[in-house]
Amino acid sequence: MALWIQISPGSSEPIYAQIVAQVGRAIATGQVSAGDKLPAVRTLAGELVINPNTVARAYSILEQQRLVNTKTGSGTYVADPKLRHADAVRLNILTERMDNIITQALNIGLSEHDIKRTFEDRLKKFGTKPDGGKRKK
Amino acid sequence: MNDIVIEARNLTKYFHKTLALDHLNLKVPRGCIYGLLGRNGAGKTTAIKLMLGLLRPTTGTATVLGCDCQNLTPQIRRRIGYVTEGHRLYRWMKIGELAKFQRAFFPGFWDDKLFNDMLDYFELSKKQKIKTLSNGQRAQVSLAVTLSPNPELLIMDDPTLGLDAAIRRQFLEGMIQLIGRQGRTILFSSHILSDVERVADRIAVIDRGVLRADCKLEEFRAAVRKVRFSFAGAVPGEIDMPGLLHQRRNEKELELTLIGTTEEQIDLWAESAGATYHKDIDMNLEDQFIEFTAPDAEKKLFQWEEK
Numbered sequence: 227m228a229l230w231i232q233i234s235p236g237s238s239e240p241i242y243a244q245i246v247a248q249v250g251r252a253i254a255t256g257q258v259s260a261g262d263k264l265p266a267v268r269t270l271a272g273e274l275v276i277n278p279n280t281v282a283r284a285y286s287i288l289e290q291q292r293l294v295n296t297k298t299g300s301g302t303y304v305a306d307p308k309l310r311h312a313d314a315v316r317l318n319i320l321t322e323r324m325d326n327i328i329t330q331a332l333n334i335g336l337s338e339h340d341i342k343r344t345f346e347d348r349l350k351k352f353g354t355k356p357d358g359g360k361r362k363k
Numbered sequence: 364m365n366d367i368v369i370e371a372r373n374l375t376k377y378f379h380k381t382l383a384l385d386h387l388n389l390k391v392p393r394g395c396i397y398g399l400l401g402r403n404g405a406g407k408t409t410a411i412k413l414m415l416g417l418l419r420p421t422t423g424t425a426t427v428l429g430c431d432c433q434n435l436t437p438q439i440r441r442r443i444g445y446v447t448e449g450h451r452l453y454r455w456m457k458i459g460e461l462a463k464f465q466r467a468f469f470p471g472f473w474d475d476k477l478f479n480d481m482l483d484y485f486e487l488s489k490k491q492k493i494k495t496l497s498n499g500q501r502a503q504v505s506l507a508v509t510l511s512p513n514p515e516l517l518i519m520d521d522p523t524l525g526l527d528a529a530i531r532r533q534f535l536e537g538m539i540q541l542i543g544r545q546g547r548t549i550l551f552s553s554h555i556l557s558d559v560e561r562v563a564d565r566i567a568v569i570d571r572g573v574l575r576a577d578c579k580l581e582e583f584r585a586a587v588r589k590v591r592f593s594f595a596g597a598v599p600g601e602i603d604m605p606g607l608l609h610q611r612r613n614e615k616e617l618e619l620t621l622i623g624t625t626e627e628q629i630d631l632w633a634e635s636a637g638a639t640y641h642k643d644i645d646m647n648l649e650d651q652f653i654e655f656t657a658p659d660a661e662k663k664l665f666q667w668e669e670k
Contacts, residue, residue: 236647276561
């Protein structure tokens with residue numbers, strides 16, 4: 227498993243949010259897969275030289291997002307993708323963000339075709355397959 | 364076990380006619396890293412010295428580990444580690460002699476192995492004389508001497524002032540290691556806000572002797588924001604917005620620094636004022652601190668959840 231978390235204090239993004247975003251991305255791109263163990267809170271806090279509560283907060287947000295499971299006394303693991311589902315609220319937030327991106331794309335002069343192609347190019351970077359099934363390793 | 368490690372009640376200090384600290388009320392919960400922030404001369408060192416009984420308050424009281432700070436017994440002092448501003452150590456001693464001297468004050472607490480490991484890590488030898496050390500090395504010795512008794516409460520007054528990035532990082536590592544042990548608490552003051560952001564759970568902001576913020580770090584991060592509003596017509600003159608810290612304007616735009624203002628309040632105001640567009644301007648902790656302690660700012664931010 228390759229999970230490199232790099233934080234930059236002094237940025238406008240809080241440190242816990244930087245961790246959430248990076249772990250989320252590692253899961254989305256398949257850098258880590260279901261069942262992989264995340265570093266222990268203390269270990270990661272020691273490595274990054276940050277408050278352990280900041281790491282714990284990031285992990286609990288990831289858990290709320292159903293991206294990881296915490297087993298008491300054992301650790302935090304990447305969750306099974308089958309258990310993830312898009313509820314109405316989260317789908318709403320997502321479509322709102324997509325609308326923003328589409329607005330920006332149209333305003334800088336991209337055509338519908340350009341937008342679709344850019345979107346497909348980006349998707350390839352995440353290693354997904356058109357059927358929505360398993361990603362290639 | 365008492366869950367409040369330090370409690371100040373109306374702690375006030377005058378130096379002659381100068382008010383250095385004005386009715387400080389503060390609680391430091393056990394197990395947290397507490398960052399004390401404030402501009403130079405704001406009253407941070409005075410607050411720390413009062414808490415440790417090194418200064419006598421003009422009025423008010425404070426308790427540390429359940430004991431009145433003016434009558435701290437040796438038994439209580441043994442449980443406290445204190446790093447002074449500037450790392451003042453006995454210059455004529457060798458590092459080994461200083462360790463022996465310090466160890467005598469902490470019977471049953473001093474961890475010789477921890478001290479030796481830290482010296483090795485810092486590449487220092489017990490034979491070196493304190494007066495031959497660089498500022499950075501003196502700070503390292505001070506850190507090793509303070510952490511070796513394994514203090515239950517660690518108080519550090521601007522410990523990383525003037526130190527290079529690598530030694531600053533060692534101080535932060537020391538703090539993270541200590542807080543990993545059960546029931547430890549750290550109070551420290553600093554001007555390096557990216558360090559504070561790394562390690563602090565809670566922060567207090569002292570401004571010209573007055574406590575202006577006492578909250579979780581993330582609460583402060585979320586509460587202080589800057590929003591830019593654009594107008595098609597004239598920019599409104601009077602701004603009636605909850606939490607307004609200050610404003611900046613030109614013919615078409617208005618930039619408001621706000622504290623604790625909700626999204627709804629901002630949207631509502633934008634609509635009533637006829638703003639065509641508004642967006643958040645990125646701020647890091649340093650930007651937020653500067654805006655919060657600007658000379659004309661007086662608003663306060665307190666958040667305290669009783670467990």
